[in-house]
Amino acid sequence: MEVHSSLLAVVAIAAFCCAYVSIALGVGYGTILTPLLLLMGFLPLQIIPAVLLSQLVSGFTGGIAHHRLGNINLDFKRDKNIKKRLRGLGYLPSSSDAKVIFVLAICGTIGVLIGVVTAVNIPTVALEVYIGIMVLLIGLVVLIKKSKGTVFSWKTLAAVGVVSSFNKGMTGGGYVPLITGGQIVSGREVKSAIGSTTLAVAFTCAVGFLCYALVEGDIYWILAGVTCGGAIIAAPFAAITAKKLSTDKLKVIIGISTCILGALTLVKAFVF
Secondary structure, eight states: OOOOHHHHHHHHHHHHHHHHHHHHHOOOSHHHHHHHHHHTTOOHHHHHHHHHHHHHHHHHHHHHHHHHTTSSOOOOSBOHHHHHHTTTOOOOBSSHHHHHHHHHHHHHHHHHHHHHHHGGGSOHHHHHHHHHHHHHHHHHHHHHTTTSOOOOOHHHHHHHHHHHHHHHHHHSOSSHHHHHHHHHHTTOOHHHHHHHHHHHHHHHHHHHHHHHHHHTOOOOHHHHHHHHHHHHHHHHHHHHHHHHSOHHHHHHHHHHHHHHHHHHHHHHHHHO
């Protein structure tokens, strides 16, 4: 397709808006941006690597911004207790936020590799229905449990990490709302969940982008560059928004937004 400067400007604005919502509220960068780019006329194999690369760079930028604003604590120094137990052989970072990101990065690597490799073998409609139902259910659980305390579960976090990254590798979307909502459901504080998701998604996207680069070898760099530019600019403003919003409001917004994303994904699967 022929790409004009006006279309690229629209793409940059769309990337900015999607990154802002994702980094501020922990809901849907690729989940929103991917179908928007499809509607603009771009091809799936042009879109997915561009979405992965732009979320990679915006994720690192947003994660650092969240850390500097105090939304998360990124202390990746080796945990002294783990070092003593395993006599220096094992590694886990010190802060709880860094531990969560570390676990999500490992699970994300596994899930996204499976997702990329099997992307061509699953019917699109079946995948969209699966993602839509899962995102919708996560949103409903967040809303139901918004006023209840939940004991944190590493098993739940790991399971959500693998499934979400699989979705990311398959479609370019479906990761952020599941990871954010999944962390809240598993007992994480809201702002910590948002900040951790922002940085964790960058590691997952790095693996996914490299896989596509190796398998396809033909990246549509114009689209990738424009989406990267729009997403990076949004990162610091989004982190400030997350800092200012109250935890209760964030939880309600995340729950409702996640439900809407899930419902829209199901509508797209059956209607379009």
